Amino acid sequence: MIFSKIVGIGSYLPENFLTNDELSKTVDTSDEWITTRTGIKKRHIAPEQQYTSDLATEALKNALTHVELTPNYLDAIIVATTTPDRIFPATAVRVQNNIGMRGGFAFDIQAVCAGFIYALQVADSLLKAQQVKRIAVIGADVMSRIVDWKDRNTCVLFGDGAGCVILEQREGEKNDGILDIKLYSDGQYEEFLMVDGGVSRKNKESKIRMAGSEVFRHAVIKMSDSIKSIVEKNKLSIHDLDWLLLHQANYRIIKAVAEKLEINMDKAISMVSEHANTSAASIPLALDCYVKDAKVKTGDLIALSAIGGGLAWGSALIRL
Template identity: 50%
Template sequence: MGSTVNKKIRSRIIGVGAALPKKIVTNKDLAQTIDTSDEWIVERTGIKERRIATTNELTSSLGVEASEIAIKNSGLKNSDIEMIVLATATPDNTFPATATAIQKGLGIKNGYAYDIQAVCSGFVFALESADNAIRLEKIKNALVIGSETFSRILDWKDRSTCVLFGDGAGAVVLQSDSSNTNSGILSNHLHSDGEYKDMLYVDGGPSTSSSVGFLKMDGSGVFKHAVKNLSSVVEEALKYNNLKIDDIDLFIPHQANSRILEAVARKVGMDRNKIIMTLDKHANTSAASIPLALYDAVENRKISKGDLILFLAMGGGFTWGSSLIRW
């Protein structure tokens, strides 16, 4: 027998946090080591700078920093957290799960912690996992994190990939809410299709090369599928909730590439003024990009109580998904 979902319970975001490495690398900095320019990068990606982790900045340490801020903003204590889900494609170690290192860093002894790997879609996959646990009444408080150090899997001589990515972490605290206020996570929509796994991957791993490789990408193929899949998952969320595109107050997409996001906006009719963009200063931070953008929106008072917010993401695999939230 399966577990029964309590439809009267929703998961509500009650705290958001973020952490960025101290080192800033601008496009002009990159132009000193590879054949590129600030103009070339901005025109094709929308990126102006990115944060790069130093030796003592790890996926776990960035995750701990973002989590501490999220928990503080939630009004809870670290010991109140019963579940930690970390979305990352750049763990500290092959095993154990980096989420357990974050659990240790936060001094949490209770509950459980694990990693989810869906690359750039990871945060929405992790969010659904925690949401399900709350709605099944297994826990009341969950910590969902996206943390990445993609700079460690980049070929810094390949200008087609190294200019795109940055490091960082974002976190949210989810809490069970049975107040019937209609706030919280309304729906999640997840997909994957392994047929396209070789369009975006890292050429290494313990089972194949016994080493960590570098990121490889079919740029035009990724662009084509990203526009199609992101558009479809927006429409899926709208249809499921009986909404129209104009009903959404804010779109917080995975910060992949400005051209991809502009193409999706045209295809589904998004109001550009409703799209939260941090790509210019963060670059593509993979699973960290949505919570980083959410934190930026909260800090800059771009979100009001009752707003409908749509998260949307696509990553290697391919994986893609969306989450609709009422703030």
């Protein structure tokens, strides 16, 4: 059986970061208020001259170093982002050029915070269809560019960053690599989390708007239900999971989903205090941190899940 296996992981965070205390000097908030409600302590902020493609490029370079590959061993690059460098071309082709990759193809996917899971599904499908042998999947966003820094309910939540995995085509038993992925969306909830404008609306200066309590409620229900569904579909138990890796939006959401699934918080990966919500980058960023710290190990069974604007969400089962 042909399947896809994660063989390399990398990430990148801008050097500059903004602590809660620093943020409280410009908006009506405090470290206590932010920490209590979100678990976030700081967020990395890209400088004006650093773009999404720059973050994505560094994450990919780090992933290539991790697996000891040169760029031309890649057949494709997918970048999940909601903050592209330009309206077109795709940010992915800029990354392709940045690393000196002269073959293959590159394109973007937009599913906001669920973007990495969506991109993972597309990459897995390409590998199983034998269209490619090796593909980079990158989640990268500079959310600081679309945050309303006067809105304390949203500006405290987001940060910038990029994470990358390299997938390789393998043959063998189905109990390795990416075991399953399931995607969902429901457009009736569009206005719960959105940027209030866009190109066809002739409004390119819009900012993030969020109905926080509604997003929280749907995030807990939809991520926990989708994880239960995919685990049961694969004839596994929640207790078989070594790790739970959720979109890093809010520590209270992570805790609520873990409790709903009856998973001990020791198994819940969390970097939200250090990274804040980096949108499509959050899952690969957190995974890279835990792999580099030797917490997550080869052979571990991990449930991934994310939800973002749309609402769009999805879950995946992987054995690292």
